Amino acid sequence: MTNMNATIYEKHGKYQISISWTVNGKRFRKSKATGLPVKGNKRKAQAMADAFMAELESKVSDGYTDVLFSDYMKQWLEDVKFSISESTYEEYYRQIHNRICPWFAAQGLRLCDLKAYHIDKFYKLKMKNDKVSAKTVLRYHANIRKALQRAVKLDMIPTNPADRVDLPKVKKFRGSYYTPEELQKLFECSKGTRFETVILLAGYLGVRQGEACGLRWKDVDFEKNTVSICGSLKAHDLYKDLYYGETKTEMSYRTLPMPEPLARYLKQLRKKQLEQKMMGGESYHRKWDGYVCVDQMGDIINPKYISRYFADLLAKNNLRRIRFHDLRHSCATLLLENGATLKQVQEWLGHHSYVVTADTYGHVLVESKKTMAETMSNLLGSSNAV
Incomplete structure (x- = not known):
């Protein structure tokens, strides 16, 4: 220079x-x-x-360019595109193109002029005007910080202004869950509906909705009585299509034993689908041949629509309102309340780390341990030692 x-x-x-x-x-x-x-x-x-x-x-440094910050963010996304999964790229694309860049472009801010207070102002306005959650702001921040860190590494800016921004505190979220009685009633109400299979898989195995919709018959082993979670069905927002892709994390690849009622149901479903395929003839859709969660004409269950139809099913049958994802919480909670350890539940759910499981379900163990305290009180309550 x-x-x-x-x-x-x-x-x-x-x-x-x-x-x-x-x-x-x-x-x-x-x-x-x-x-x-x-x-x-x-x-x-x-x-x-x-x-x-x-x-x-x-x-100004040796790598200085007079580029708008919004344009730099878009270029950064394309630079990292091939180092992240397709679904992660889609999520980042929506954040950057639809949420982050429009605001910074309207300000006309160049990368070299970006300050911590600009980023702080963006976060505060998003929370105040658009009512985005603190958790969403943290997602924005993760991408902004990573992009700026690369700019520092390339000598485009001397320091990372995102490092000096105070972030909002995320309120700890606890999902709702159904009792065994509520789950059984839900299973009864879902019989014969388009989403029966997805609901049973989520309730019995605690799988994510994309994992349930992406389950293939070759991943179901009736001899060993297991289900292997090898991938996930995803909605390709950029191209308006569905595709079978990777699970959320590497730990999400897992093999689970099938509860007997679920194994019996899947055997009957497999037989029924073979009959429907023969009866449907040329009208039967073959694109999703081999998938478990298809309707009577072979159409795949789209994970994008599950939450809406699940809410309608609950309302129609006067069931307590929960999210579809709370079936996963229900499964985990029931396992913990009946003797499973957090480590076992982590492996069952496919969480990428033990910390995630402990942070999400640690309170369940506290509740379940109350019965142990009562047991000790009953056994030792009359002792003169205290």
């Missing part, structure tokens, strides 16, 4: 500042109005020019 040059010049009777410099053979120039009348203010204007040049020198 060549040395910067600062000059002052007259425009409409007032002093203007012009700073010029060269990086890697490319010439840059920035101008700024002083607001000072020309007469009697030359020294003040020069002092302002020197201060402006010092400010720019603290920002």
Whole structure:
């Protein structure tokens, strides 16, 4: 980088500042109005020019580019595209193109001019005006920080302004869950509906909705009485299509023993689907042949629509309102209340770390241990030792 040059010049009777410099053979120039009348203010204007040049020198490095921050974010996403999964890319694309970039583009903020207070203002406005949650803000921040960290690494900016932003505190979320009696009633109400199989898989095995919809018959072993979770059905928002992809994390690849009622149901379902395929003939849809969660004409159950239809099913049958994902919580809670350890539940659910399981379900163990305290009270309550 060549040395910067600062000059002052007259425009409409007032002093203007012009700073010029060269990086890697490319010439840059920035101008700024002083607001000072020309007469009697030359020294003040020069002092302002020197201060402006010092400010720019603290920002400019060998990799400097005069790019808008919004454009840089989009380019960063394309740069990391092939190092992340397709579903993760889609999630990042929605955040960056639909939420982050529009606001920063409207401000006209360049990467080199971005400050911590700009990012802080964006988060606060999103929470106030768009009512986004603190958890969503943390997702925005994760991508903004990673993108800026790469800019620091490439010498495009000297420091990462995202590191100086105070983040909102996320309220700890506890999902609802059904009792065994409520689950049994739900199973009865779902009989014969389009979503019966998905509901049974989620209730008995605690699988995610994409894992349930993506289950294939070759992953069901009736001899060993197991179900292997090898992938997930995902909605491709960018191209308006469904595809079979990776599970959420590496730990999500798992093999689970089938409870006897579920194994019996799946055997009957397999037989019924073979009959429906023969009866449907050429009208039977073959695209999703081999998948468990298909309707009588072979159409796959789209995970995007499950939550809406699940809510309708609960309302129609006067069942307590929970989210479909809470069937996963229900499964985990029942396992913990009946003797399973957090480590066992982590492996069953396919959480990527023990910490996630402990943070989500630690309170369940506290509740279940109350009975142990009562047992000790009954056994030792009459002791004179206390």
